[in-house]
Amino acid sequence: MGNGYDSVNKNLVWVVLLVVMTLELFIFTWSRVQCTTVGYALTHQQDENNHLVSLKKKLIIERAHLRAPDRIAAIAQERMGLNIPEQNQILTLR
Amino acid sequence: MKTSFRTKTNISERNGKSLAARELAVAVFFSVLFLVIAGRAVHVHVFQGTWLAEQAKSQYNKYMVTCGKRGTIYDAKNQELAVSLEVTSLGAFPKRMDDKKEVANKLAKVLGLNAWDLRKKLQNTTSFTWIKRKISPKAVAEIKKFKLPGLEFVGEHNRFYPNRGLAAHVIGFTDTDGKGLEGVEFQYDQELYSAPDKFLVTRDARGKRFNTSDGYTTGFQGNNVVLTIDRQIQYLAEKALNEAAKEFQARYGTAVVMNPNTGAILAMAQYPGFNPNAFGKSNKDLWRNRAITDPYEPGSTLKVILAAAALEAHLLTPTSSFYCENGSYRVGGNKVNDTHPYEWLTVQQIIKYSSNIGAVKISEITGKTLLYETLTDFGFGKNTGIDCPGETPGILSNCKKWRTIDTGAISFGQGISVSAVQLLTAVSAIANGGNLMKPHIVQSVVAPDGTLVKNCEIQSPKRVISAETSEKVKEIMASVVAEGGTGVNAALSKYTVCGKTGTAQKIDSGRYSADKYNSSFVGFAPKNNPQVAVLVILDEPKNAHYGGTVAAPAFKRIIHETLNYMNVEPENDNNDDTILLAQRFETKRDGVKP
Numbered sequence A: 001m002g003n004g005y006d007s008v009n010k011n012l013v014w015v016v017l018l019v020v021m022t023l024e025l026f027i028f029t030w031s032r033v034q035c036t037t038v039g040y041a042l043t044h045q046q047d048e049n050n051h052l053v054s055l056k057k058k059l060i061i062e063r064a065h066l067r068a069p070d071r072i073a074a075i076a077q078e079r080m081g082l083n084i085p086e087q088n089q090i091l092t093l094r
Numbered sequence B: 001m002k003t004s005f006r007t008k009t010n011i012s013e014r015n016g017k018s019l020a021a022r023e024l025a026v027a028v029f030f031s032v033l034f035l036v037i038a039g040r041a042v043h044v045h046v047f048q049g050t051w052l053a054e055q056a057k058s059q060y061n062k063y064m065v066t067c068g069k070r071g072t073i074y075d076a077k078n079q080e081l082a083v084s085l086e087v088t089s090l091g092a093f094p095k096r097m098d099d100k101k102e103v104a105n106k107l108a109k110v111l112g113l114n115a116w117d118l119r120k121k122l123q124n125t126t127s128f129t130w131i132k133r134k135i136s137p138k139a140v141a142e143i144k145k146f147k148l149p150g151l152e153f154v155g156e157h158n159r160f161y162p163n164r165g166l167a168a169h170v171i172g173f174t175d176t177d178g179k180g181l182e183g184v185e186f187q188y189d190q191e192l193y194s195a196p197d198k199f200l201v202t203r204d205a206r207g208k209r210f211n212t213s214d215g216y217t218t219g220f221q222g223n224n225v226v227l228t229i230d231r232q233i234q235y236l237a238e239k240a241l242n243e244a245a246k247e248f249q250a251r252y253g254t255a256v257v258m259n260p261n262t263g264a265i266l267a268m269a270q271y272p273g274f275n276p277n278a279f280g281k282s283n284k285d286l287w288r289n290r291a292i293t294d295p296y297e298p299g300s301t302l303k304v305i306l307a308a309a310a311l312e313a314h315l316l317t318p319t320s321s322f323y324c325e326n327g328s329y330r331v332g333g334n335k336v337n338d339t340h341p342y343e344w345l346t347v348q349q350i351i352k353y354s355s356n357i358g359a360v361k362i363s364e365i366t367g368k369t370l371l372y373e374t375l376t377d378f379g380f381g382k383n384t385g386i387d388c389p390g391e392t393p394g395i396l397s398n399c400k401k402w403r404t405i406d407t408g409a410i411s412f413g414q415g416i417s418v419s420a421v422q423l424l425t426a427v428s429a430i431a432n433g434g435n436l437m438k439p440h441i442v443q444s445v446v447a448p449d450g451t452l453v454k455n456c457e458i459q460s461p462k463r464v465i466s467a468e469t470s471e472k473v474k475e476i477m478a479s480v481v482a483e484g485g486t487g488v489n490a491a492l493s494k495y496t497v498c499g500k501t502g503t504a505q506k507i508d509s510g511r512y513s514a515d516k517y518n519s520s521f522v523g524f525a526p527k528n529n530p531q532v533a534v535l536v537i538l539d540e541p542k543n544a545h546y547g548g549t550v551a552a553p554a555f556k557r558i559i560h561e562t563l564n565y566m567n568v569e570p571e572n573d574n575n576d577d578t579i580l581l582a583q584r585f586e587t588k589r590d591g592v593k594p
Helices: A002-066 A069-078 B002-047 B049-060 B100-111 B115-124 B137-146 B183-187 B231-247 B276-281 B299-312 B347-353 B356-377 B404-411 B420-431 B467-481 B552-565 B581-589
Strands: B061-066 B080-092 B129-135 B151-160 B197-202 B224-227 B252-258 B265-271 B321-323 B328-331 B334-337 B344-346 B442-446 B452-455 B498-508 B511-525 B532-539
Touching: A002 B080, A069 B231, B002 B049, B080 B100, B080 B137, B100 B115, B100 B129, B100 B137, B115 B129, B129 B151, B137 B151, B231 B252, B231 B265, B231 B532, B231 B552, B252 B420, B252 B552, B265 B552, B299 B347, B299 B356, B299 B404, B299 B420, B299 B467, B299 B498, B299 B511, B321 B356, B328 B356, B328 B404, B334 B356, B334 B404, B344 B347, B347 B356, B347 B467, B356 B404, B420 B467, B420 B498, B420 B511, B420 B532, B467 B498, B467 B511, B498 B552, B511 B552, B532 B552
Parallel strands: none
Antiparallel strands: B061 B197, B080 B129, B080 B151, B224 B442, B252 B265, B252 B532, B321 B344, B328 B334, B442 B452, B498 B511, B511 B532
């Protein structure tokens, strides 16, 4: 009876060990897969960030181009009929 | 039965022996195999481990080299004047190509190249060769669709000037490899340039990047350069200069705007201009910044320095009188003429009416040594040290070599050559109370993260005349722009302008030409608190040649619009042009129409 109990205990230990080892194997594999997925996600996000930074730079350049004084002056003169005021057209506010 | 039992026993014994032998053989075989594997494993891990690890790394990790981004050039208000754009260049490894003819034909069609030349290039090169640098994104997309082997798309930067020709002579430009060739791009090449750098890229078995950026757009860049140039003032100066140059059909034109209190250049315009985005299409002669590189005879604008020399030495006062010989005076065998004949003129009137004979008479009082020393003190004959390439020191020979006529001629600005920036710096010293400032075009150099690398604004001024002399010369210069003066066309109603006209004959085939002139006007405003100093020069104007007629109106326009833009309070405001806000609100509150 005592021997049978010991044998059951021994088998249980082996089963538990086997389950733990298997679980460990799964957890390890899962974490590696997660690592790889996160790595690819990081690369994707970095690329996205680079793309946005690049786009921002292009927009800054576009803004500088659109704000060029000769362009603004041409629009003011041709579309709105504005001119740089003459001396007698300027009033001083105090 | 007995026999058969014995036979069975023998067979069984034999079989048992054979099985044991086979078991042993299998055990030995597997043991040997295991030992071989274990040995190999030990060999691989212990003896070849490091080498193999390096090999694996080299297959997955690769260092990529990318060229750094050139720093940005900003104006004084942090508006972009020169920027770097990310572009793609196309290269090829002809060895990896199967059908070079097909590749050449397809690429030539998209890139607008000659197919035959491209094919020859691919056939004659074994290693890497460039197909075309800096191609359009559309062309890149089209070429990628072909999926041709042996092609390499390389990320590069292209310099772009968003304001096109604005301040092109000051900013300069770069070559295809991003090296500064002219202007600030050349002068500050080291600061703007970013050396190529390498970065690690990890790829998986399928060549896909893993946990690494492409390192291209996030990359490093050179320092940024902030100029003292104000884009708006530059535009105003260029516009006024272009219109004046076109009106008088001048060969060249230059206009420089300076802050007389700091020496900061606010604008430096030149006519004709060029587009730095396509500098190769313009004449090389147009690239240089004439305000810095070209010496010219300043003519009568130099008379203010002569007056400063005489007043500073207390040899004369503004009211000292000279007989101006009715328009013709003989100096050392040469004749000096005035445009209009004058009899007696004071020092102030000599400058106001720009009498050459009067100037010669003043120089006879100062003597050549004092005149030479004053000119040298004001910075003529040597570089100002402005941070632009190719500065000319001008031409001012030692006074020991001057003949009598040389002293006379130099007194009214002939026989001496100066650069535009030299003259404006000297006049700025008169404007600011007698301090000669070092002219500069760069305010600061800033790192990409915004930290200050170099501050170029701190200058130690050199006192060249006293504040008292400065005030006297300012009074004289104000009279030039007053009614009856040669510079009346430069007068403003709300500010007192101080100025001086200049009309210098040009040397043509070794002699002073009768019809080629340099017309100029230099001055500053407001008189009591000068904020802006301007010099306008027009080379070989047609139809008119007096500085007061040709250059003064352009000067007036530039200084009026600049003061207006800078919100400088008017000096001579009459009450009709002033609205008192407090009074206006009070009137409104009381229900009376303002």
